[in-house]
Amino acid sequence: MIRTAIFAACFAMPAFASEDIADKYPQSVLYDKPIEVIPNVWSAIGATAPPTYENAGHNNNLSFLVTGDGVVVINGGANYKLAQALHAEIKQVTDQPVKLVINENGQGHAMLGNSYWLAQGVDILAHVDAVHEFEEREAQILAGMQRYARENSEGTELVRPTMTFEDTHVIDMGDMHIEVLYLGPAHGAGDTQVWLPDLSMMIAGDIAFNGRMTPIFTDTCTSCWIETWETGFAPLNPTYIIPGHGYPTNLAQVTHHTMGYLKDLRTKIGAHLDNGGTLDDAYYVDQSNWEFLDTFNELATKNAGTVFAEMEFE
Template sequence: MTATLAQADDTPDKHPGSVLYDAPLKVAEGVYSAIGATQPPTYENAGHNNNLSFIVTSDGVAVVNGGASWKLAEALHAEIRKITDQPVKLVINENGQGHSMLGNSYWAAQSVPILAHEDAVADFIDTEGPRGLKALKSYARENAEGTSIVEPTETFTERKDIQMGDTRIEVLHLGPAHSPGDTQVWLPDSKVLIAGDIAFSERMPPIFEGTCTLCWIETFETRLEPLGADIIVPGHGAPTDLATVRHGTVDYLKDLRAKIAEHLDAGGDLSQAYYVDQSQWTWMDTFDELATKNAGVVFSEMEFE
């Protein structure tokens, strides 16, 4: 499987001449993903630090993630046109964060319908959109030009079944996980799951205030795993298999919860919780940025469980 050979790294720009961090990779027949940097958003990567995927069918293209900006969406569209003459007929946002929805401004200008979970839309409009746009203008500078807050044109709650030509696309909300309205795109015929931020492998999962890590583990184990995906495109990092994303997601969350439980049982407080031993996870990108923050959030979550 050629997709597993792709490895994200710290190269400043893997696709010179484009604002995209890297060119689209063929994941499976008709499925492509432009793999973003696994580091925080910077001027050098123009905010392309998540995966921008698309599905080419006999009746149009479905894009998964609007992108972090107008320019990133426009650049992805240019790459799509190199691969197919089929028009983009749908954009699916995987969550309410800026790098999923801020590029909606470009796609809306092309009159492309945009689909997202209702909770992700609320999160984007209330919090993530304004915060994300402010951050984008700060770090991306000229690459933020043209970007504005545009909400999706259609929402769903649990699932949306789509038939595009001979391709079945299941847009799913498997349950609570990383952020409100986390969305997964399942292609049952090819057994490819564009998982979004419910699944991590190379990059440390960020845990937000209000995230239920116990719920995240349960959703992954009881709803995602039974799908039986052969190829998983995580929200960040190279396409891989179930065992790899399970280790980078569920094993990490369980280990951190176990460490915090031990800390609580010993009478430890929040100030000490930040420094529980996470040394086995130092290999993950963004460890330095996220490990102590994650520990503090999980302490607050578990303190009164």
């Protein structure tokens, strides 16, 4: 019953796009309490908003797998206190120890909580490109988190993953066969997917968004992202998806909210370029059909300019 309600909720989200989204779990530094999406696959769903003091940086999904012989955590969290809070929730679910943490990319909300997990003696796995991105920007990432999180940043130190992989890392633990995948360039460097083929469950990371507009970085290759989706991600045809941001859902929903948006924006920017349009005017291409996505107000204009710069010399 609970899981049915979870999947139904993702199609009935309120149509507003603002970072002013109330905390759902005020007694914890977590934005929301973990839910069991399917048996033994849990996720604490983050705010569909930018990182703020109110959400302590919990604006992505922090997931964990209860395998029968240990727990695998997906995402270190945005700071030490978020990782600690997630661990407290895991202990309420199972007495199995956490044996591995997987960082889904090199961003702060995936890696800054690593200091907590390493202190517990837990190995941390990430793609080599994600580690390189974190190494290049770690001081900046930490400083940014400290500004918005304030006292919630206490205890956080820069800790890089202890293990890396390049293409696929397979884990057989307890009752679960887990495939940690790098399918190709997507939202950011080293974007990682955790695939549970026996359960048809994909913990997608930032290749997939639901109910929230994706930020497009200056080093994001949107054409590469689309190709990775169409040649690597979609053919796996998962029944269940926990996206990097937004509620658990299905392939059709994240295809619409992620690929639909990227393809539509590229089409409009392409037409703008064909008509001799400038960067100044590109910011105002019509994206009103995506206004229902959270963070539309914060990201739509920026995304248009970034895609213009990307496509101008394609």
